[in-house]
Amino acid sequence: MERDIRVRKIKDGTVIDHITAGQALNVLKIIGITREFPKTTVTVAINVPSRKAGLKDIVKVEGKELRSEEVDKIALIAPKATINIIRNYQVVEKKEVSIPPKLEGVLKCANPNCITHFEPVKTKFHVEKKEPIKLRCHYCERVMSEAEIVRQF
Ligand SMILES: [Zn+2]
Known part of the structure; x- marks a missing residue:
């Protein structure tokens, strides 16, 4: 110890x-x-x-x-x-910890025009890259960087 x-x-x-x-x-x-x-x-x-x-x-x-x-x-x-x-x-x-292949309802999409901001749908992101993290929005395809993700915390 x-x-x-x-x-x-x-x-x-x-x-x-x-x-x-x-x-x-x-x-x-x-x-x-x-x-x-x-x-x-x-x-x-x-x-x-x-x-x-x-x-x-x-x-x-x-x-x-x-x-x-x-x-x-x-x-x-x-x-x-x-x-x-x-x-x-x-x-x-x-x-x-492990990065789930899909993240649902955990983060907001950084694209202000994304449908997830206007319709009552759960956000969904696919993991594009792990380190540093990049996530792709299931609905608008916008890719979010680590900086954009961290800003939401
Ligand atoms: Zn989106």
Whole structure:
């Protein structure tokens, strides 16, 4: 076990590890820390040396488990992230994120003329490229870049 704050044990919550370096703040936006959980203890480590992959970010959130929609969004910007669910100081579940081949109802289309803004249809995107992420709208074919996706978080 390492000795520093990075691995301080939390009682219940989630540790998101192996986040692509520099994406920790976007992960915080995705999981709604500032809005929904203003009093939650959150530990953020940015640019931590990693044996596997140069540098990585880590986010630890006490008292929160992630919804699948949040996990899907994290996968878009941090495809190597691992999610560790902690209950009573133990890791009860460890999973790797994966980018779903299709994303439905998770993001808005960046094309202001897209039908999804006018009709009650669920947005749907196909994965065009994984890293950095590019998504193609099922309805208008518009391709969204990582920057456009991150802006929505
Ligand atoms: Zn569209």
